[in-house]
Amino acid sequence: xxxxxxxxxxxxxxxxxxxxxxxxxxxxxxxxxxxxxxxxxxxxxxxxxxxxxxxxxxxxxxxxxxxxxxxxxxxxxxxxxxxxxxxxxxxxxxxxxxxxxxxxxxxxxxxxxxxxxxxxxxxx
Amino acid sequence: xxxxxxxxxxxxxxxxxxxxxxxxxxxxxxxxxxxxxxxxxxxxxxxxxxxxxxxxxxxxxxxxxxxxxxxxxxxxxxxxxxxxxxxxxxxxxxxxxxxxxxxxxxxxxxxxxxxxxxxxxxxxxxxxxxxxxxxxxxxxxxxxxxxxxxxxxxxxxxxxxxxxxxxxxxxxxxxxxxxxxxxxxxxxxxxxxxxxxxxxxxxxxxxxxxxxxxxxxxxxxxxxxxxxxxxxxxxxxxxxxxxxxxxxxxxxxxxxxxxxxxxxxxxxxxxxxxxxxxxxxxxxxxxxxxxxxxxxxxxxxxxxxxxxxxxxxxxxxxxxxxxxxxxxxxxxxxxxxxxxxxxxxxxxxxxxxxxxxxxxxxxxxxxxxxxxxxxxxxxxxxxxxxxxxxxxxxxxxxxxxxxxxxxxxxxxxxxxxxxxxxxxxxxxxxxxxxxxxxxxxxxxxxxxxxxxxxxxxxxxxxxxxxxxxxxxxxxxxxxxxxxxxxxxxxxxxxxxxxxxxxxxxxxxxxxxxxxxxxxxxxxxxxxxxxxxxxxxxxxxxxxxxxxxxxxxxxxxxxxxxxxxxxxxxxxxxxxxxxxxxxxxxxxxxxxxxxxxxxxxxxxxxxxxxxxxxxxxxxxxxxxxxxxxxxxxxxxxxxxxxxxxxxxxxxxxxxxxxxxxxxxxxxxxxxxxxxxxxxxxxxxxxxxxxxxxxx
Numbered sequence: 152x153x154x155x156x157x158x159x160x161x162x163x164x165x166x167x168x169x170x171x172x173x174x175x176x177x178x179x180x181x182x183x184x185x186x187x188x189x190x191x192x193x194x195x196x197x198x199x200x201x202x203x204x205x206x207x208x209x210x211x212x213x214x215x216x217x218x219x220x221x222x223x224x225x226x227x228x229x230x231x232x233x234x235x236x237x238x239x240x241x242x243x244x245x246x247x248x249x250x251x252x253x254x255x256x257x258x259x260x261x262x263x264x265x266x267x268x269x270x271x272x273x274x275x
Numbered sequence: 276x277x278x279x280x281x282x283x284x285x286x287x288x289x290x291x292x293x294x295x296x297x298x299x300x301x302x303x304x305x306x307x308x309x310x311x312x313x314x315x316x317x318x319x320x321x322x323x324x325x326x327x328x329x330x331x332x333x334x335x336x337x338x339x340x341x342x343x344x345x346x347x348x349x350x351x352x353x354x355x356x357x358x359x360x361x362x363x364x365x366x367x368x369x370x371x372x373x374x375x376x377x378x379x380x381x382x383x384x385x386x387x388x389x390x391x392x393x394x395x396x397x398x399x400x401x402x403x404x405x406x407x408x409x410x411x412x413x414x415x416x417x418x419x420x421x422x423x424x425x426x427x428x429x430x431x432x433x434x435x436x437x438x439x440x441x442x443x444x445x446x447x448x449x450x451x452x453x454x455x456x457x458x459x460x461x462x463x464x465x466x467x468x469x470x471x472x473x474x475x476x477x478x479x480x481x482x483x484x485x486x487x488x489x490x491x492x493x494x495x496x497x498x499x500x501x502x503x504x505x506x507x508x509x510x511x512x513x514x515x516x517x518x519x520x521x522x523x524x525x526x527x528x529x530x531x532x533x534x535x536x537x538x539x540x541x542x543x544x545x546x547x548x549x550x551x552x553x554x555x556x557x558x559x560x561x562x563x564x565x566x567x568x569x570x571x572x573x574x575x576x577x578x579x580x581x582x583x584x585x586x587x588x589x590x591x592x593x594x595x596x597x598x599x600x601x602x603x604x605x606x607x608x609x610x611x612x613x614x615x616x617x618x619x620x621x622x623x624x625x626x627x628x629x630x631x632x633x634x635x636x637x638x639x640x641x642x643x644x645x646x647x648x649x650x651x652x653x654x655x656x657x658x659x660x661x662x663x664x665x666x667x668x669x670x671x672x673x674x675x676x677x678x679x680x681x682x683x684x685x686x687x688x689x690x691x692x693x694x695x696x697x698x699x700x701x702x703x704x705x706x707x708x709x710x711x712x713x714x715x716x717x718x719x720x721x722x723x724x725x726x727x728x729x730x731x732x733x734x735x736x737x738x739x740x741x742x743x744x745x746x747x748x749x750x751x752x753x754x755x756x757x758x759x760x761x762x763x764x765x766x767x768x769x770x771x772x773x774x775x776x777x778x779x780x781x782x783x784x785x786x787x788x789x790x791x792x793x794x795x796x797x798x799x800x801x802x803x804x805x806x807x808x809x810x811x812x813x814x815x816x817x818x819x820x821x822x823x824x825x826x827x828x829x830x831x832x833x834x835x836x837x838x839x840x841x842x843x844x845x846x847x848x849x850x851x852x853x854x855x856x857x858x859x860x861x862x863x864x865x866x867x868x869x870x871x872x873x874x875x876x877x878x879x880x881x882x883x884x885x886x887x888x889x890x891x892x893x894x895x896x897x898x899x900x901x902x903x904x905x906x907x908x909x910x911x912x913x914x915x916x917x918x919x920x921x922x923x924x925x926x927x928x929x930x931x932x933x934x935x936x937x938x939x940x941x942x943x944x945x946x947x948x949x950x951x952x953x954x955x956x957x958x959x960x961x962x963x964x965x966x967x968x969x
Contacts, residue, residue: 162791164819168798175805207786234794235786255794259801 154200155180156267159190159216161209169203169232169258176264187211191219198225201267204249206233206240214247221248230266232258306330307442314450323450324356327423327443332358334439335425338432339405342413342447343368344421345380352376352422361403361426368399375400375410379422385411385441389431400426407431411440415451423447462497469493470607477615486615487518490588494608495520498590498601505578505612506530506540507586514540514587522591523568530563537561539575543587549576549602554594564591572597576605580616588612627662634658635745642753645760651753652682655727659746660684663729663739670717670750672725686730711735715743719754766938773935784834792827796820843884847874851884852905860895861903868908875914879963882943883907883916886961889936890918898922898957912965913945919958926951936961 156178158169166183173181182197184190187210194202202220204213213231220227231244236254244252251266310330314323328340339361343352346367354366370377373394378386387409391400400408409432410424423444425432473493476486487505495503504522506514509529516528524530532540537558542550551574555565564570571594578586588609590601638654646654652670660668667686671678673696680692713735714728727747729739736742803816835841843851849867856863874880887905894900900922907916926933928949936959940947945963 164795164823165791165798168795168802171802172798175802234790255791256797258798259805 155182155197157182157184157190157193157197157199157202159184159187159202159208159213160205161185161207162205165205165255172258173267176267185209187216187219190216194220194223194227199227201228201230203230203232205255206231206235214243217244217247217249228267230263303334303439303442306334307446310443310446314446314453317453320450320454321356324447327447327450328356328358331423331425331440331443335436339426339428341424341426342421343376343424345370345376345419349380349419352380355421361405375408375424376422379410379412380419383412383414383419385409385437387432387437404428409436409440411437411444413444413447413451415448415455420448420451466497466604466607469497470611473608473611473615477611477618483616483619484518486612490608490612491518491520491522494588494590494605497604498598501590501592501595501597501601503588503590503605505586505588508544508584512544517586523570530567533563535561536563538564538570539573539589540564540587543575543577544584547577547579547584549574549606551597551602553596556594569593571595574601574605576602576609578609578612578616580613581620585613585616631662631742631745634662635749638746638749642749642756645756646753648753648757649682651750653684655746655750656682656684656686659727659729659743660686662742663736666729666731666735666739668743669728669730670725671728673723678725681725713739713743715740715747717747717751717754719751719758724751724754766941769934769938770942773938781834781838784830784837788830789827789834792823792830796823796827799823839881840884843880848880848883848907851880852887852907855884855888855891856905859891859903861900863891864902864904866904866906866908875965878943879914879965882939882945882963883914883961885939886916886936886959887918889932890959893926893930893932894918894920894922894957897926898924900956909965910962913962914965916961916963917958919956921956923953924951924955924957925953926957933959 156173158166158173158181160166160169163185166185170181170183182193182199184193185208187208190202190204193199204216206213208216213233217229217231220229229249230251230253231240231247231249232253232255233240234255236256241252251263253260253263257263307330310323310326313326324342328342331340332338337359339357339359341354341357341362343354345352350370352368352370354362354364354368357364368374368376370380375386375388387407388394388400389407391406391408394400400406403426405426405428407427407430408424410422412419413421413423423440425436425440470493473486473489476489481489491503491505495501500521502520502522504519504524505517507517508514511531512534513529513531516522516524516526516530519526532538532544535541537552538555538561539550539552542552552562553572555562555571555573559565562570564573568591570591573589573591574597575587575589577584578588588605590597590605635658638651638658641651641654656668656670660666661684665685667688668684669680669686669688670682671680676696677693678696680686680688680690683690711732711734712728712730714726716726717724727743727750729735729743799816799820803813803820806813806816840851840854842854846853852865852867856865875883887907891903891905894903898920900920903918903920905916905918907914909915926949928934928937928951933949937947940961940963943963945961948960949957950960951957
C-alpha cells in the first residue's frame with residue numbers, strides 16, 4: 152500500500168481532474184497544493200510517497216520543488232507534468248530528480264499508473 | 276650702337292664732300308678709313324683716341340696733336356691722348372683767360388691761334404714752346420665733350436686744318452658715344468645679373484635673411500659699392516635693420532624716425548616714394564641719421580607689399596652725392612623684395628589654407644567613420660589649436676546654466692571644468708585671467724549645445740572666429756550623428772524588447788489559458804469515456820469538457836485579436852478602426868477620408884491601427900475625457916492619423932505607450948507629434964509615408 156499522494160498545480164480544476172484519475176486507480180489518500188509553499192507544508196506534515204508536480208507554479212517551478220523534495224530525509228517518487236509537451240522537459244525532469252515527465256493530456260496513461268505504483272525503481 | 280653707326284655714316288658723308296681727288300685728300304681719306312675701322316671694331320675709347328691722334332700727326336707731317344676732354348662743367352680740360360710728347364697725358368688745364376680751350380668752351384666752334392705772341396698770358400703754350408694752334412670741338416650728343424688740336428712750334432697752320440680735324444673729331448665723338456653706349460649696356464647687364472641672382476634666391480625659396488643679404492650686397496655693387504641697408508618697417512615710425520652692406524648700423528639695429536625729421540626715411544614714409552637728400556648738412560639739427568650714424572647723403576626707396584609699407588632699401592654715405600640712377604636701381608631691388616615677400620605671404624596663406632582643409636578633413640573623416648564623440652571632441656580641440664598657431668582651444672558643453680569643458684588642447688583649463696555661464700560666457704577666462712577669448716556656439720539641430728573657444732594673452736588671429744566656426748560645425752555634425760545613433764539604438768532596443776515582451780506575453784497567455792483549457796478538455800473527455808465504458812454516468816465530465824473547450828475558444832479569439840485584429844486583416848484600416856471605435860469607452864467622432872478606404876500597404880494599416888488603438892487606450896486610462904475624435908486622411912503621399920480628446924492633457928511623451936508608438940512610427944519613417952498642454956486635452960498626430968518602403 153502506498154502512502155498518501157500529493158497533487159501540486161495552481162489550477163484547481165486541473166487538480167480536480169488529476170485527483171479523479173488517481174482515485175480511479177484506487178488511491179484514496181490524496182492531498183492537494185496550489186503552490187511550492189503549500190506543497191512543502193503538506194510534505195513535511197504528511198510525508199507523501201508520491202508527488203505529482205505541475206511545472207508552472209505561482210511561487211516557483213516544478214523542477215525547483217522537485218529538487219527541494221529530493222533532499223528530504225525520506226524517499227518520494229516525484230512525477231512532473233505540464234500542459235507543455237516540449238521533449239526538453241523529460242531531460243529537465245530527470246536532472247531535477249523526478250522519476251518521469253508527462254504531458255497533462257497523457258495523465259490518464261497506464262504508463263503513469265505503472266510508474267506511480269511500481270516500486271522496483273525505488274531507491275534502496 | 277645705333278648712335279655710333281649714325282656717326283660713322285655722317286662721317287662718310289663729310290668725307291665724300293671733302294674729297295676732291297688730290298693726293299693729300301687721298302691720304303686723308305685712307306687715314307680716316309683706318310681710324311673708322313678701328314673705332315668700328317669696338318676697341319676701348321682710348322685706343323681710338325690714340326689712333327686718331329697718331330693718324331692726324333702722320334697726315335700732317337708729324338704735327339703735335341692733342342685730344343683733351345672738358346671736365347668740371349667747363350672749368351678744366353684734361354689731356355687724354357697726344358703725339359710728339361709735347362704735352363703729358365692727364366695734364367689738367369684750368370680754362371682761364373684767352374687760351375684756345377677756353378675759346379672753344381665759349382664758342383663751341385673751331386678756333387685758331389696763328390701766333391701766341393699776340394695772345395695775352397699764353398702761359399701753357401709759352402711753356403710748351405707752341406707758336407700756333409688750331410683746335411676743333413668734339414661734340415657728343417650735342418654737348419661739348421672736348422677738343423682736338425694741332426699745334427705748331429714754327430709756322431701757323433695751313434688753312435683747311437679746321438675741316439680736316441673736324442672729320443677726325445667726328446670719329447672721336449662716335450667712339451665716345453659707342454663707349455658710353457657699351458658702358459651703359461654693360462651696366463644694364465650687370466644690373467640684370469644682380470637682379471637675376473636675387474630672383475633665383477627668391478624662386479628657390481631661400482630664407483628671408485639670405486635674400487635680404489643678397490639684396491643689400493647686389494644693390495650696393497651697382498651703386499659703386501656705396502653702403503646699402505635693408506630695413507623692415509615695424510610701425511610707429513620704427514625700422515629694424517635686416518641686412519646691410521657696409522652700412523653704419525648693424526643688422527638688428529632699431530631706429531625710430533623722429534617726427535619732423537628731415538631725412539629720407541621720413542619723406543619716404545610720407546610719400547611712399549623714393550626720397551633723396553644729397554646734403555644733410557642743410558639740416559644739422561633735424562636728421563637723426565646724421566647725428567647717430569654720420570650720414571651725409573642718402574637715397575631711400577620704399578618696399579611696398581600688398582599695398583602696405585613693409586620696409587625700405589637705402590643707400591647712404593658721409594656726403595658723396597649718389598648717382599642719379601640710384602633711385603631706379605634701388606627701386607628694382609625693392610620691387611624684387613616686395614614680390615618675394617608677397618610670394619612668401621601668398622605661399623604662407625596657401626599653406627595655411629591647405630593645412631586648414633587637411634585638418635577639417637581629418638575631423639570630418641572621424642565624424643563620417645562614426646568615431647566616438649570623445650575622440651571627435653579631442654580631434655576638434657587639437658586641430659583647432661594647431662591651426663590657430665597653437666593657441667589654447669576648449670570645447671565645452673552648455674546645459675543652460677553651466678559650461679562644462681569636454682575637450683581641450685594646450686589649455687590651462689582642465690577637462691571637466693565647470694563654470695556658470697551667466698554674464699561672462701567665458702567663465703574659464705574670468706577665473707584664469709586669460710587675456711582675450713574668442714568663442715563660437717555649437718548648435719545641434721537648432722539647439723545651443725555648447726561652444727568652441729580659444730584664449731590667448733596676445734592678439735588672436737583675425738580669422739579665429741571663422742576657423743573655430745568650421746570646427747564647431749563638424750563637432751555639431753558629430754554630436755547630431757551620435758545622438759541620432761543613440762536614439763536609433765534605443766529605439767531598436769525597445770522594438771526588440773517589445774517584440775520579446777509580446778512573444779512572452781503571447782506564450783504565457785496561450786499556455787496559461789487556451790492550452791490549459793484544451794488539456795483539461797482532453798482529460799475530461801478521456802475520463803468521461805472511461806466512465807461510460809465502465810457503465811457510469813459521464814455527464815459531469817462532458818459538461819466540464821465542453822466548458823473548457825468554450826473557454827479555450829474565447830481565449831484563443833482574444834489572443835488572435837491581440838496579434839492582429841481580424842477586422843483589420845480582413846476589412847482594412849477602416850474596418851479595423853470601426854471595431855476600435857465601437858469598443859471605445861467614450862463616444863468617438865470618426866472621420867475617415869476617401870483615401871484610406873482603399874487597402875493601403877499592410878505595415879501602414881497596422882501602424883495606423885495601433886496608433887488609434889493606443890491613443891484610445893490612453894484616453895480611456897489617463898485622459899478623463901468625455902469625447903474623442905479620430906481623423907484619418909491621405910495628405911499627399913502620406914497617411915495622417917489624428918486622435919484628439921477633451922481630457923486633462925499633460926500626457927507624458929516618455930510613457931511606455933507613447934514611446935512604443937513613437938518607435939513603431941519611426942520604424943515606418945513617419946513622424947509623431949504630441950500636443951498635450953495640461954488642461955487642454957491631448958492631440959496625437961502621426962504622418963506615415965505611403966510610398967512603399969520596400
